[in-house]
Each structure stands twice: as structure tokens, then as C-alpha cells.
Amino acid sequence: MDSSKFGFVSPSGGPPFEAHLEKLDEPAKSILLDLRAFVKSLGPNVIEEVRPHRIVYAKTLTFRTFLDIEPAGGDHLIIEIRAGRQEAPVRATVRTQQDADEVKEKIAQAYEKVR
Structure with a gap:
């Protein structure tokens, strides 16, 4: 069975998602999991690539x-959000669930704009 379909192993052969979780304390760990679920819910064509530092x-x-x-x-x-090549990326530091909730709308808008 291919475990990359479930998000446990990076299809690129990079580190697993859980490697990033291990580096985080609460509430950042829970926020990362929440953001991940939110982003993946945006559409079936969302691709996640886990890299060594992000x-x-x-x-x-x-x-x-x-x-x-x-x-x-x-x-x-x-967090760095890119709504397209013509727009400057938006950077945000997320420390609380409220911070995360505030960037979700921008993430959704960026997802919709990217072609």
C-alpha cells in the first residue's frame, strides 16, 4: 500500500510531515495540523510537498x-502566501489559533487565484 496517499510519507522522498511536528511545541503543533487539514480541504488538486525546512x-x-x-x-x-506571480507574497507569523484563523481567508483566496 502506498502510504504517501495518506500524507504520511512525502512523495518526493523528503522528510515525513511528522518530522516537522516533532520540532514544535503546543499550540504550534496543533495549529500546523489544523492548517494542513484546512489547506487540503480547499480542493482535490492540492499538492503537499514536505521539504527539510518547510x-x-x-x-x-x-x-x-x-x-x-x-x-x-x-x-x-x-507562513508565506502567494496569490500569483504578479503579486508580492504575504508573510505572517502564526503563534495562536486566532493568528491561524486570520490567515485562512488569505490562503483560500491565494488558492483560488493561482492558475
């Missing part, structure tokens, strides 16, 4: 990146 989300196989999440310092996440 998690990248893209739309379709052409890999149109719209979101980077970097676990940082154990207690927070650094």
Missing part, C-alpha cells in the same frame, strides 16, 4: 505554489 502547498501538477509553512523556533510558524 512544507509547500501547490495547485495541480504544474506545481503552482500558493503557500509555504515553515515551523520556526518550536513555538510558531512562518
Whole structure:
């Protein structure tokens, strides 16, 4: 059985998603899991690529990146949202669930804009 279909192993052969969780304390760990579920719920064409220092989300196989999440310092996440090539990326530091809730709308808008 291919465990990458369930998000446990990075299809690129990079580190597993759980490697980033291990570096985080609460509430950052729970926030990362919540953001991951939210992003994957945006559509069936969301692609997650786990890299050594961050998690990248893209739309379709052409890999149109719209979101980077970097676990940082154990207690927070650094989020970079890209709504397209013409727009400057938006960066946010997420330390609380309220911070995460505030960036979700921007993430959804970026997902919709990326072609």
C-alpha cells in the first residue's frame, strides 16, 4: 500500500510531515495540523510537498505554489502566501489559533487565484 496517499510519507522522498511536528511545541503543533487539514480541504488538486525546512502547498501538477509553512523556533510558524506571480507574497507569523484563523481567508483566496 502506498502510504504517501495518506500524507504520511512525502512523495518526493523528503522528510515525513511528522518530522516537522516533532520540532514544535503546543499550540504550534496543533495549529500546523489544523492548517494542513484546512489547506487540503480547499480542493482535490492540492499538492503537499514536505521539504527539510518547510512544507509547500501547490495547485495541480504544474506545481503552482500558493503557500509555504515553515515551523520556526518550536513555538510558531512562518507562513508565506502567494496569490500569483504578479503579486508580492504575504508573510505572517502564526503563534495562536486566532493568528491561524486570520490567515485562512488569505490562503483560500491565494488558492483560488493561482492558475
